[in-house]
Amino acid sequence: MTATQHTSTIRWEQGADDVVVLTLDDPSSSANTVNDAYVASMAETVDRLEREKESIRGVVLTSAKKTFFAGGDLRSLIQATPDTRQQVLAHVTLVKSQLRRLETLGLPVAAAINGTALGGGLEIALACHHRVVLDDPTVKLGFPEVTLGLLPGAGGIVRTVRLLGLTTALLELLLQGQRVRPDKALKLGLVHETAGDRDELIAKARAWVLANEAAQQPYDVQGYRVPGGTPSSPSLASTLPAFPANLTKQLKGAPYPAPYAILSAAVESLQVDVDTAFVVEGRYFVDLVVGQISTNMIQALWFDLNRVNGGASRPAVAATFSATKVGVLGAGMMGAGIAHAFAKVGVDVVLKDVSTEAAEKGRAHVAGSVGKQVSRGRLTQHEADAFLARITPTGDAADLAGCDVIVEAVFEDQALKRQVLSEAEAHALPDALLASNTSTLPITGLAEGVRRREDVVGMHFFSPVDKMPLVELIVGERTSDAALARAYDVVRQIGKTPIVVRDSRGFFTSRVFGTLVLEGAALLAEGLAPSSVERAALQAGFPAGPLTLLDEVTLTLPLKVSVEAAKAGSTEDHPGLAVLRALVERGRTGKAAGQGFFDWTPEKRVWPGLSELFPTTDAVPFADAQERLLFAMAVETARCVEERVLSSVEDANVGSILGIGFPPLYGGVLQYVDQYVGGVAGFVARADELADIYGERFRPPALLLERAVPAGSLRAAVSA
Numbered sequence: 001m002t003a004t005q006h007t008s009t010i011r012w013e014q015g016a017d018d019v020v021v022l023t024l025d026d027p028s029s030s031a032n033t034v035n036d037a038y039v040a041s042m043a044e045t046v047d048r049l050e051r052e053k054e055s056i057r058g059v060v061l062t063s064a065k066k067t068f069f070a071g072g073d074l075r076s077l078i079q080a081t082p083d084t085r086q087q088v089l090a091h092v093t094l095v096k097s098q099l100r101r102l103e104t105l106g107l108p109v110a111a112a113i114n115g116t117a118l119g120g121g122l123e124i125a126l127a128c129h130h131r132v133v134l135d136d137p138t139v140k141l142g143f144p145e146v147t148l149g150l151l152p153g154a155g156g157i158v159r160t161v162r163l164l165g166l167t168t169a170l171l172e173l174l175l176q177g178q179r180v181r182p183d184k185a186l187k188l189g190l191v192h193e194t195a196g197d198r199d200e201l202i203a204k205a206r207a208w209v210l211a212n213e214a215a216q217q218p219y220d221v222q223g224y225r226v227p228g229g230t231p232s233s234p235s236l237a238s239t240l241p242a243f244p245a246n247l248t249k250q251l252k253g254a255p256y257p258a259p260y261a262i263l264s265a266a267v268e269s270l271q272v273d274v275d276t277a278f279v280v281e282g283r284y285f286v287d288l289v290v291g292q293i294s295t296n297m298i299q300a301l302w303f304d305l306n307r308v309n310g311g312a313s314r315p316a317v318a319a320t321f322s323a324t325k326v327g328v329l330g331a332g333m334m335g336a337g338i339a340h341a342f343a344k345v346g347v348d349v350v351l352k353d354v355s356t357e358a359a360e361k362g363r364a365h366v367a368g369s370v371g372k373q374v375s376r377g378r379l380t381q382h383e384a385d386a387f388l389a390r391i392t393p394t395g396d397a398a399d400l401a402g403c404d405v406i407v408e409a410v411f412e413d414q415a416l417k418r419q420v421l422s423e424a425e426a427h428a429l430p431d432a433l434l435a436s437n438t439s440t441l442p443i444t445g446l447a448e449g450v451r452r453r454e455d456v457v458g459m460h461f462f463s464p465v466d467k468m469p470l471v472e473l474i475v476g477e478r479t480s481d482a483a484l485a486r487a488y489d490v491v492r493q494i495g496k497t498p499i500v501v502r503d504s505r506g507f508f509t510s511r512v513f514g515t516l517v518l519e520g521a522a523l524l525a526e527g528l529a530p531s532s533v534e535r536a537a538l539q540a541g542f543p544a545g546p547l548t549l550l551d552e553v554t555l556t557l558p559l560k561v562s563v564e565a566a567k568a569g570s571t572e573d574h575p576g577l578a579v580l581r582a583l584v585e586r587g588r589t590g591k592a593a594g595q596g597f598f599d600w601t602p603e604k605r606v607w608p609g610l611s612e613l614f615p616t617t618d619a620v621p622f623a624d625a626q627e628r629l630l631f632a633m634a635v636e637t638a639r640c641v642e643e644r645v646l647s648s649v650e651d652a653n654v655g656s657i658l659g660i661g662f663p664p665l666y667g668g669v670l671q672y673v674d675q676y677v678g679g680v681a682g683f684v685a686r687a688d689e690l691a692d693i694y695g696e697r698f699r700p701p702a703l704l705l706e707r708a709v710p711a712g713s714l715r716a717a718v719s720a
Helices: 036-055 082-103 120-126 144-148 156-164 166-174 182-188 198-211 242-251 257-269 274-289 292-309 333-344 356-375 381-389 414-427 443-447 481-493 509-525 530-540 546-553 556-567 575-585 622-642 649-660 669-675 679-694 702-708 714-719
Strands: 003-006 010-014 019-024 058-063 109-113 130-134 193-195 325-329 348-352 391-394 405-408 433-436 456-461 470-475 497-502
Touching (some): 082 120, 109 120, 130 182, 144 257, 242 257, 274 292, 348 356, 414 433, 414 443, 497 649, 509 546, 509 649, 530 622, 546 556, 622 649, 622 669, 622 679, 679 702, 702 714
Parallel strands (some): 348 391
Antiparallel strands (some): 003 010, 456 470
16 A cells, blocks of 8 residues: 655655655656756655655655656756846755755665656756666766756766766766766766666665665765865875866867866865855856856757757658668768668668679778777677668669669769769659758759659758768758658658758858858968967867868868859859969868878878968957858858748757857857847947958848847847
8 A cells, every 4th residue: 555645746655665756757848857846846845755754764766757857947047147146046056955955864765767867867866875777778867068058056066076086077977968878877886776677677776775774975974085086185186287278178279168167166066065065066057057158058959959850940741751761872981971870770771883892882881880889889790780781782773673762972063963863763762752962062953853853852961971960951942842841851760950941052051161161261361370270260169170171171172162153153252262272273182182281191280381372470360360250150141041041040050050060159150140249230340340351251241230220139030
């Protein structure tokens, strides 16, 4: 016989053995979060535990949701401002005090972690004395807050550094926001046991509670020693000075405050008692929450990303499509990567090239990647064999029979792409989706090579396909809503994020990426040292410098794009193109050739001849260089919106971060405009200054001028 009581988000069930099972279950949501209802429910629950603890042997905390607990309520956090600092601090202090009361009840408390526990979910589990997790590879534990510009604010830092040690906590969990599987969590000491199913999970947690009449956290026991020592320990004190320098190196000088706040909170928290440590952690947390960078990152990497993945730009076509057999045309690095992406999710792939031998090379590339996964224990040999068996290499187009999706990934040549699409159309299913992985060629023109032009869509993957999460879907003049919806569904099927853009030369990502790298070349021509050009980008938050990126994509590609644009009637000639021509004339075409802006062998170093071609001066201030790279992309994106190449703020922001490396700290390329000092009006004024000094390419388009007066936002303008 059990007695059951209900609160709004926590169910109380006390068994005959007097173990109370608390089940987290928010009835208003598919996931549990630290919202007002949770806080009220936890307050009521802890109050009752304290009142009735004489009749309770212990507590098991679990969840009724698919995930254990999803963490903080981002809808609330994104609204925080410097003016609401005290309210935010009071809220997080209350949440922490509830968990502290739970772990100091004098009763054994075990967490039965039935699903993924990230951020606040893991913090709740860490406030329990014993942790059992479901042994399922889909379950993840960790603190991803840093990827949203935040830090774990409900005791996550304080508890992990005390339980695991400073170095392990920082490097394995906190600084990079790693998500670990149950086996890794067990090895780290983050959890104590694993269980095969939910019944065993609860049973193990209950058994531990019954075997431990009283329990304390290790760090509450007199004489407890933190693994690896505290900052005052000689062994740790000697290594601590290296942490900030290594962090700066890891971030490449980019101005992300969260990692530094995490490091500071972790180190400082070990120099005081645990309750004071919670106060230290809370202050650092609030500093980040009320700052602009966390607002930007939460907006882009949570709300905008979820809207994109949730189908915001998908046509209202009811039927959901799943590919069963995909034909990939071209077995080079890109084609092999695309084949890998489909085979990974169980889809049969026909990998076609000019010959079976050429196609076999593409399959061999996939085999190499799969072999690495086997060696790392991520796949069994049986799973790897089944994976590769799904890829059939061929040189015969007749083998495309039965394919419901075709993706061509041959060279950027319109005639060749038309030819292979036409050939595939003749053999694939009569209604097969015909997709082109082109980065620049207009889809409408490519569609002229097939009969069913309404079924042709651009499906632009990014390299390397296995690591890049974005796919840019391009809508041609004849592309049907049904075809676009199928393409959208296919991209989601392989676990990637689709953005939708209208057909034009360069589309969105290639067009805007081109402004970044060419601006870097222009800065070099104006006298900025190559190392300074690269540092300007890195310290602005870009993952790589523009000269490095140019070498990697080859210097000839932007030149070819400019030639094709000129044929189409463009009269623009970016000053950066002259720099590329100068290097190409000297045989320096990029990394593939071993020489471009850099000599790549035996190791990467700036080509000494650059200083002769482009002497260094002090004509361009470093701060101007940084803003020129950011503004070049932002102004061009505004033009894309004005020309209706883009019709979604979310697609612009997510696409710029996931596809072309726009710094996440600004929340994406359009959010950069909105959050600039002075808003759109401030951005317009600065763009005009840059245009007056450095060229008309920075002149803001009419769309920005319209939103500057009266004050408005690009998000509101595009949404309207």
